[in-house]
Amino acid sequence: MEAMRRRIARLTLALTPMMAAASLAGSSGAEPAPRFNKTYPVSTAAHLAILNVNGDVKVTTSNKSEIVVAVVDGPAITVQDHVAGNSIEVWVKHGLRVGRANFEISMPADTSINLKNIMGRISIWGVNGDVNVNALNGDVRLVAVRSPSVDVKVISGDIFFDGELGGEGPFCLQSMKGDVDVTLPASTPFNLNARALKEHISLGGFPFSFSSQQSKAITGSHSRGGPKLNLTAYDGRIILHRK
């Protein structure tokens, strides 16, 4: 009983400032900090560019002809956008002075996406359009992706790709500090160009015909060759998996 009373007292203490703040906001007529949430109607093969600074970016796909961009869990940051026909750009202002802002994006699968982020994880699911990720810190995950070309660069973070090479490429994944982990269907034809400065390259049982094979650089083709798959890891492993 005593413990319960103490718990209630603690809870009251914790809630009082919040309630005070809420009543203050209410009395001054101010609304809670607006979070960015916008829906953009698009036709086929739209283009989306996102510039976040500090926070996660999560991209999923839907069957609707619209792109929904929501900034969740963020502080009262300023988000701006620009629409030109089928191309949408959304970016965060005053990035590194404020806290994190997490983006959640839903878009048609054939949208091509251009993502830039300073710090935070990036995940992209189910996209069939071109993917370009220019990131500095944070892991990048591409799952169920069937893009005609992919370009991911990150300074510090792992890159994880599980999907198909859906076009002529190139497919470039590069991390300065982190693993590059790629899963492809066993029958995928491609030309591999793998560079790992410090750690080893694991070919995951893909039968390659090698044009050059050194400890830190492997060039070869699989299944008579196909689009370019360029994998670069400075301080991390390169791991291929067949599925």
Added chain:
Amino acid sequence: MSCVQCREVMSEYIDGELELGVETQVERHLAQCQACQAVRDDIVQIVHFSRNLPEHSPGTGLWLRIQSEIESEHRGGFYSKAASLWRRLTTGRLTLSFPQIAVFTSSIFLITLSAGFFGWNGSRQESVASPPVEARPVETLQAAPADETRIEDIMQRLGELKTNVELRKSAWNPEVRELFERDVLHIDQTLAECHHALLDNPKDDVCREMMLNACREKMRLLEGFSDY
């Protein structure tokens, strides 16, 4: 002496080519200006890198990769300068010192930077209007003709970026600052390791290629952070 004046004579200062009076002025300015010190340190570091690398004929593979990169990323118009430099290089002398390779590769990078390539790259996105300038307050280097670009220009650019970042750093939260310092340190260590590996084996094209690429990554890092 102002910062602008100091930067103007920085490479001559490092090369020891200044008259004594001017040199003294530069030193006096450096003693009290951290931003210019950062510029000096960067130039010294890379000039040191480039001077210590042996003359080397890059393998055909490296050239082909650079060529295909130019062709795939920078078709047409503004990039034709880089392409013409490429032709000049391939039809002319093929033995280049590291600084020349660095100048060449980085000049392409500088051109792409000044064209706003960095942030919103994509030959597939011509239809995207340029985002408002305020979103990206990058002071881009005026596009000098690629074949006149000298290594000092690249270092100057790195120096400018570093100065810009140094000035802004105080406004970042500590977590961000720490992350940035860690990234810079990591790239610098990688550069140093590549440098040593190249001294051991000057014919290591893979290492050379990765070192050049690491230079670009440092540029990308500084660019990324200098916007905020």
